[in-house]
Amino acid sequence: MTSQMKQEPPVQSKVIVITSGKGGVGKTTSAAAISAGLAQRGYKTVVIDFDVGLRNLDMIMGCERRVVFDFINVIQGDARLKQALIKDKRLENLSILPTSQTRDKDALTKEGVEKVLNELREEFDYIVCDSPAGIERGAQLAMYFADEAVVVTNPEVSSVRDSDRVLGLLSSKTARAENADAEPIKAQALLTRYDNQRIASGEMMTVDDVLEILAVPLLGVIPESTAILRASNTGTPVVLDEPSNASAAYADAVSRLIGEQVEMRMESDRRPSLFQRLFGRTA
Amino acid sequence: MFGFSLRPRKTAPKSAQTARDRLQILLAHERSSGSGPDCLPELQRDILAAIKRHMKIDTDAVDIRMDRGDELSSLEINIEFPASQPAR
Numbered sequence: 001m002t003s004q005m006k007q008e009p010p011v012q013s014k015v016i017v018i019t020s021g022k023g024g025v026g027k028t029t030s031a032a033a034i035s036a037g038l039a040q041r042g043y044k045t046v047v048i049d050f051d052v053g054l055r056n057l058d059m060i061m062g063c064e065r066r067v068v069f070d071f072i073n074v075i076q077g078d079a080r081l082k083q084a085l086i087k088d089k090r091l092e093n094l095s096i097l098p099t100s101q102t103r104d105k106d107a108l109t110k111e112g113v114e115k116v117l118n119e120l121r122e123e124f125d126y127i128v129c130d131s132p133a134g135i136e137r138g139a140q141l142a143m144y145f146a147d148e149a150v151v152v153t154n155p156e157v158s159s160v161r162d163s164d165r166v167l168g169l170l171s172s173k174t175a176r177a178e179n180a181d182a183e184p185i186k187a188q189a190l191l192t193r194y195d196n197q198r199i200a201s202g203e204m205m206t207v208d209d210v211l212e213i214l215a216v217p218l219l220g221v222i223p224e225s226t227a228i229l230r231a232s233n234t235g236t237p238v239v240l241d242e243p244s245n246a247s248a249a250y251a252d253a254v255s256r257l258i259g260e261q262v263e264m265r266m267e268s269d270r271r272p273s274l275f276q277r278l279f280g281r282t283a
Numbered sequence: 284m285f286g287f288s289l290r291p292r293k294t295a296p297k298s299a300q301t302a303r304d305r306l307q308i309l310l311a312h313e314r315s316s317g318s319g320p321d322c323l324p325e326l327q328r329d330i331l332a333a334i335k336r337h338m339k340i341d342t343d344a345v346d347i348r349m350d351r352g353d354e355l356s357s358l359e360i361n362i363e364f365p366a367s368q369p370a371r
């Protein structure tokens with residue numbers, strides 16, 4: 001069991017979208033880790049799967065056997081929100097709203113999403129939305145009502161390019177963008193699958209390269225790590241699994257998300273190769 | 284003989300085994316025709332309708348839980364109603 005520290009809840013609940021444009025960059029992994037991290041700190045948190053038709057968050061959260069009703073059932077009036085929310089067994093502050101495995105993106109409507117989010121705002125401090133890949137309907141609905149965005153990016157050209165597109169959408173096609181009186185969405189970049197060795201060898205762009213291009217603040221850097229695979233195998237958000245540098249990096253990102261100042265550390269979970277150990281080189 | 288294996292060969296890592304088991308259970312349920320997409324909402328409606336013929340209950344007072352297992356799954360339905368409710 002993980003200890004839970006109680007902290008002052010935010011005055012107003014916040015909707016945070018985890019988005020990226022590109023698929024497979026680590027959105028769902030990050031949504032699971034960030035929501036568990038927020039709940040660990042005492043915030044009432046719910047994480048919603050917006051990837052209609054490709055339900056995966058439930059597996060990463062380890063609650064796939066308990067899904068009865070989903071987000072779409074709630075939107076279509078077939079179930080009450082309370083019935084569709086799955087309470088996490090490890091953290092009492094954490095709930096999961098799974099998506100449908102059988103419908104398509106068109107089952108989501110803007111009005112339906114808004115209604116569910118408003119109802120969740122009454123109960124939760126943080127509402128974390130796991131966006132599908134792409135920049136179409138599903139992804140746009142996941143970001144539309146967001147107060148903040150975590151743009152998940154890998155240090156690789158197509159991922160950075162897609163993140164740039166997504167930043168454009170965040171500042172034009174969202175409720176906050178359309179309301180002249182509202183503050184724009186606060187967007188931050190989360191660099192994931194960061195591979196120190198490949199960056200040292202010049203194969204991959206550095207954090208600075210990526211930030212210079214995207215021009216948004218950095219929420220954190222998550223190393224490429226086998227701890228992520230192990231955590232997903234067992235259905236455990238990585239911050240609740242055995243300690244690893246990836247888990248510590250997510251915990252730091254959560255601290256920054258709630259406004260704490262935490263120094264950026266960049267430790268990899270990779271063991272140095274025999275060659276590096278023999279010659280004392282650290283990549 | 285010289286061997287390349289200096290340590291005993293590792294058995295399959297534990298977490299991969301867990302992943303396999305979880306997927307097998309889940310996919311078996313997803314593939315079985317009996318649990319079609321809207322089977323649960325429909326079941327809920329039918330159960331509610333049946334109960335409402337006998338007693339007055341609030342739709343909100345129904346709590347449905349599921350636990351899918353490899354041999355057995357359980358569907359738990361909890362209905363709250365006032366203690367001293369007269370039958371209709």
Ligand SMILES: Nc1ncnc2c1ncn2[C@@H]1O[C@H](COP(=O)(O)OP(=O)(O)O)[C@@H](O)[C@H]1O
Nearest residue numbers: 023024025026027028029193222223224225228
């Ligand atoms: N930091 C990381 N280290 C190693 N593998 C990772 C890391 N982050 C994500 N992955 C892996 O990348 C794949 C895609 O991750 P996922 O979170 O599902 O991405 P998305 O939701 O953006 O499609 C998964 O197999 C996941 O385990």
Ligand SMILES: [Mg+2]
Nearest residue numbers: 027028051056
């Ligand atoms: Mg995903």
